[in-house]
């Protein structure tokens with residue numbers, strides 16, 4: 261059995277991408293595994309496994325301009341900034357087994373944003389005349405951030421719609437937060453939306469991701485949102501292998517049983533996210549792929565979104581192309597939207613993003629996933 265699969269079976273695996281020249285390394289920190297890989301590709305360093313793809317064996321995602329085959333790499337221009345995302349911080353009240361951003365009660369790699377951070381970017385949106393209708397908040401668990409309500413208020417006051425991605429558990433259910441949400445609901449109606457993560461319609465599979473007791477706590481949060489007539493949707497996952505029709509039927513039964521006014525057939529009301537398998541082999545995306553796959557670059561999240569994050573210890577916030585590349589410094593576009601619009605060199609060309617990351621292929625072009633769905 262490959263060592264990483266072995267490690268996944270026995271304990272939590274924390275991934276971190278490291279790039280150095282033509283080497284692309286995935287570092288896995290695992291608990292309790294210490295056996296060598298038969299092919300010698302995996303090095304163990306006191307609890308750390310490094311999968312090193314060297315220039316000799318694998319030079320994919322190494323050159324921003326061309327793929328390993330020498331074909332021109334695809335890129336995506338920002339057509340219109342319709343959604344600006346803020347990552348409120350990577351701390352979360354729970355730790356999911358396959359969280360794409362590895363949020364947990366200990367992960368503070370992305371620190372809490374503040375109301376002042378949000379205000380600066382909203383000012384910039386206005387100055388630049390961007391048609392940004394929606395402001396999205398993701399984490400981590402956004403309601404862990406003490407400024408969450410104030411950040412949402414600022415956006416709503418300025419006429420933006422607000423979407424908050426949450427697990428609807430205890431951080432959202434604190435009396436002070438509930439009271440503030442009710443006030444926002446009363447003042448701004450459906451301009452405030454929440455998207456609640458339920459990984460599977462069954463308690464057992466949801467909790468296989470999120471841990472014991474999580475299902476009922478999320479349902480309590482959803483019950484409260486439904487009772488108080490909030491506008492909310494649900495985010496599910498396809499990782500358990502059911503056919504999509506079966507999956508949507510299962511969610512519909514859950515929604516009907518709880519009295520939620522949600523249509524599970526509608527992909528906007530039940531968003532199903534494809535799995536981000538870090539270990540899956542993935543092809544690179546060339547300019548020819550758009551025609552071959554009959555996909556428009558404008559359908560990619562980075563054609564209509566940007567995300568703001570603040571890294572631990574960093575002097576300022578930075579702009580990233582999308583919600584999916586939160587940790588890779590090679591995708592930082594500058595500290596302002598103005599700088600991002602002109603980002604050039606490396607993975608950018610006059611503000612366009614070169615699809616030089618495995619997620620671009622795996623999750624967006626081939627996987628069809630988008631946080632903006």
Ligand code: SF4
Pocket residue numbers: 336560561562563581582583584585613615617619620621623624625
């Ligand atoms: S991961 Fe997807 S949205 Fe992000 S830059 Fe790549 S293609 Fe664009």
